[in-house]
Amino acid sequence: RIHQRHKECRDDIDTLSPCFLSVYESLIPVKEEKAKQNELLQSLQKSVDKEWPNAQLHLYGSCANTFGFSNSDIDICLAIDDSNMSRNEMLLKVAEILQSDNLQNVQALTNARVPIVKMMDPKTGISCDICINNHFAMANTKLLKDYAQIDDRLHQLAFIVKHWARSRAINETYRGTLSSYAYVLMCIHFLQLRKPAILPCLQEMEATYVLTVDDTECAYFDQVVKLKNFGAQNKESITELLWAFFHYWAYHHDYTSDVISVRTGSIISKKLKDWTRRVGNDRHLICIEDPFETSHDLGRIVDKHSIKILREEFERAADILQYDSNPSVTLFKPYMQ
Ligand code: ATP
Ligand code: MG
Incomplete structure (x- = not known):
């Protein structure tokens, strides 16, 4: 060469x-896509509220840092303060809740580097990964988003x-x-x-x-x-x-x-x-x-x-x-x- x-x-x-x-x-994704993602986030928040009324779901990754394409999967972080449960127990619980709320292909990957629950929402067709208390990801998502505005x-x-x-x-x-x-x-x-x-x-x-x-x-x-x-x-x-x-x-x-x-x-x-x-x-x-x-x-x-x-x-x-x-x-x- x-x-x-x-x-x-x-x-x-x-x-x-x-x-x-x-x-x-x-x-660049069209505006409607953002609306669909927020709609899904709200419905997932309702599901989670039943078990943990003080837990918050946040978008992170490309759907929140503005660097996402159309039709990308979404990344969600569950911010929760529950000292009675290990992270894996929480993940399994999240999987159980979502399964009973009719989300599809629900899978808890507890051995991954970043343990997550994967699932697909049949209503919007959006696939998403949920992780727990991944605060660094929240911070770096905001950092990227802020750089993008300059x-x-x-x-x-x-x-x-x-x-x-x-x-x-x-x-x-x-x-x-x-x-x-x-x-x-x-x-x-x-x-x-x-x-x-x-x-x-x-x-x-x-x-x-x-x-x-x-x-x-x-x-x-x-x-x-x-x-x-x-x-x-x-x-x-x-x-x-x-x-x-x-x-x-x-x-x-x-x-x-x-x-x-x-x-x-x-x-x-x-x-x-x-x-x-x-x-x-x-x-x-x-x-x-x-x-x-x-x-x-x-x-x-x-x-x-x-x-x-x-x-x-x-x-x-x-x-x-x-x-x-x-x-x-x-x-x-x-x-x-
Ligand atoms: P894509 O459009 O390909 O989904 P993305 O920005 O969502 O892009 P991912 O690689 O899916 O990128 O990562 C999602 C988020 O997870 C990142 O924005 C970052 O906050 C965090 N993340 C990913 N990889 C790492 C890593 N190796 N170390 C720390 N945080 C990471
Ligand atoms: Mg992503």
């Missing part, structure tokens, strides 16, 4: 923006990157590629590092939002309406950014020593985090620090086979943006197994 390191993108790159923006627009280019970039990752079958954590959450963090970090910066580092600013989870403070500046013009100095178009994003991950990121960190808005070193060698199943071949659970590398599921696939996909994408005659189609060509 010839590794091409380009510093400059093609001259006509901005003429591609309308095509990419129409791809982006086609991915500059539209984050939303556009992240949607296109997620769509690309899905089309290329590299958004599958069970097969060693990256989660949607990881891709969105990569986009945020990339925009924090543009010159001039397109996004600030909210966790380095005065904390106006604080949620303490276990012993960890999740704190950052959340008055994002005040930051609406933050990225205005930077005039880069969505296609220039897309080009630079893929080029960064294809040809410039230092996979042997660097960790990307949204928390600090900078690159930090693997040495500093002690992520230089494999520990158990965590290989640290691509390092993405979780903004709140900082000992958590979102790239840890990537193995020596899937890192190769990922890097080849970054190179493919970079080369398509550089040379292809119709990048907004070729980029998303489904990967055939």
Whole structure:
């Protein structure tokens, strides 16, 4: 393979923006979908109220962080304070309640990394996962949502990157590629590092939002309406950014020593985090620090086979943006197994 390191993108790159923006627009869910999700949330809340009148259901993940596509599954967190029951007992109880309220395919997965109850609502056709007291997920959902309000280019970039990752079958954590959450963090970090910066580092600013989870403070500046013009100095178009994003991950990121960190808005070193060698199943071949659970590398599921696939996909994408005659189609060509 010839590794091409380009510093400059093609001259006509901005003429591609309308095509990419129409791809982006086609991915945004219609308003009715939000209404359907809320309707389901309310009916589930009623079911749960019967057993636990003080428990609250919250949406999290892509249906709440604004980075969700049409027809995506929804993630729900049950916030409950019940010291008489273990988490698994609660999950089994939730499953029992939902089953008796006629939800379909109800399944409690008590051994998963994040234990959940899965089910499908026959009325709306929506599938959903319910977890219990996952407060970090609530905090990182809000963080992503707040970043999205600062500059539209984050939303556009992240949607296109997620769509690309899905089309290329590299958004599958069970097969060693990256989660949607990881891709969105990569986009945020990339925009924090543009010159001039397109996004600030909210966790380095005065904390106006604080949620303490276990012993960890999740704190950052959340008055994002005040930051609406933050990225205005930077005039880069969505296609220039897309080009630079893929080029960064294809040809410039230092996979042997660097960790990307949204928390600090900078690159930090693997040495500093002690992520230089494999520990158990965590290989640290691509390092993405979780903004709140900082000992958590979102790239840890990537193995020596899937890192190769990922890097080849970054190179493919970079080369398509550089040379292809119709990048907004070729980029998303489904990967055939
Ligand atoms: P999708 O549209 O693909 O469903 P999503 O944003 O819901 O995207 P998921 O990967 O389903 O992404 O994750 C749902 C939520 O769970 C994330 O938004 C995040 O809050 C949390 N989460 C997911 N993976 C991790 C992880 N490895 N560590 C911590 N939190 C995570
Ligand atoms: Mg999800």
